[in-house]
Amino acid sequence: xxxxxxxxxxxxxxxxxxxxxxxxxxxxxxxxxxxxxxLNAARTKRRRxxxxxxxxxxxxxxxxHSPDGLSHLGADEWRDLDAAVGYAITHGAARVxxxxxxxxxxxxxxxxxxxxxxGRVDAVVLDSPVLEWRGxxxxxxxxxxxxxPLVGVAERVVGxxxxxxxxxxxxxxxxxxxxxxxxxxxxxxxxxTPVADAxxxxxxxxxxxxxxFP
Numbered sequence: 001x002x003x004x005x006x007x008x009x010x011x012x013x014x015x016x017x018x019x020x021x022x023x024x025x026x027x028x029x030x031x032x033x034x035x036x037x038x039l040n041a042a043r044t045k046r047r048r049x050x051x052x053x054x055x056x057x058x059x060x061x062x063x064x065h066s067p068d069g070l071s072h073l074g075a076d077e078w079r080d081l082d083a084a085v086g087y088a089i090t091h092g093a094a095r096v097x098x099x100x101x102x103x104x105x106x107x108x109x110x111x112x113x114x115x116x117x118x119g120r121v122d123a124v125v126l127d128s129p130v131l132e133w134r135g136x137x138x139x140x141x142x143x144x145x146x147x148x149p150l151v152g153v154a155e156r157v158v159g160x161x162x163x164x165x166x167x168x169x170x171x172x173x174x175x176x177x178x179x180x181x182x183x184x185x186x187x188x189x190x191x192x193t194p195v196a197d198a199x200x201x202x203x204x205x206x207x208x209x210x211x212x213f214p
Contacts (some may be wrong), residue, residue: 073133074106075164081107082115095122105129109171112178124182128193131171131201135194175204182208
């Protein structure tokens with residue numbers, strides 16, 4: 001887990017340190033797992049004086065490696081987020097808002113499914129989230145000109161290498177279990193995360209507000 005509080009000036013990851021005194025006064029806490037977007041979004045949150053904690057899961061550069069050195073596609077990385085939320089709560093965060101980008105969608109959903117701290121979350125924002133892996137993996141295979149009959153083989157290899165059950169990472173199956181309010185933002189032309197997944201997820205969870213962008 002790599003985790004730091006953004007100060008008045010956005011700093012390079014790994015060069016900022018938590019500020020427990022500031023955390024204890026926090027009325028809102030923002031967790032941002034995954035992607036390069038969090039530091040870009042930090043400016044907006046800083047202008048609004050929203051205390052935030054940027055969490056870089058083990059798959060991100062500069063963060064500690066997982067024991068096998070592999071990404072587990074969010075199936076294990078949710079524990080990084082769990083640790084960050086626990087840190088926030090321990091240091092006095094009154095509210096917790098989680099923001100997940102791309103694979104952060106899988107991380108956030110797994111956190112909500114498995115963490116004992118899930119009930120402490122007030123709201124979730126998902127930006128072009130991965131909600132299942134077969135669509136994105138098929139897209140990646142198409143980009144490498146992998147013959148379609150071999151896509152299923154590639155999926156099985158991914159599961160074997162990582163030990164991840166891709167069926168269990170099909171978050172649309174669990175959408176009705178998420179009680180927390182969610183804002184889901186999705187580009188209709190996103191080449192990686194299918195808009196159909198976002199629409200199906202929102203249709204199954206009445207707590208989800210879907211906003212689409214062309």
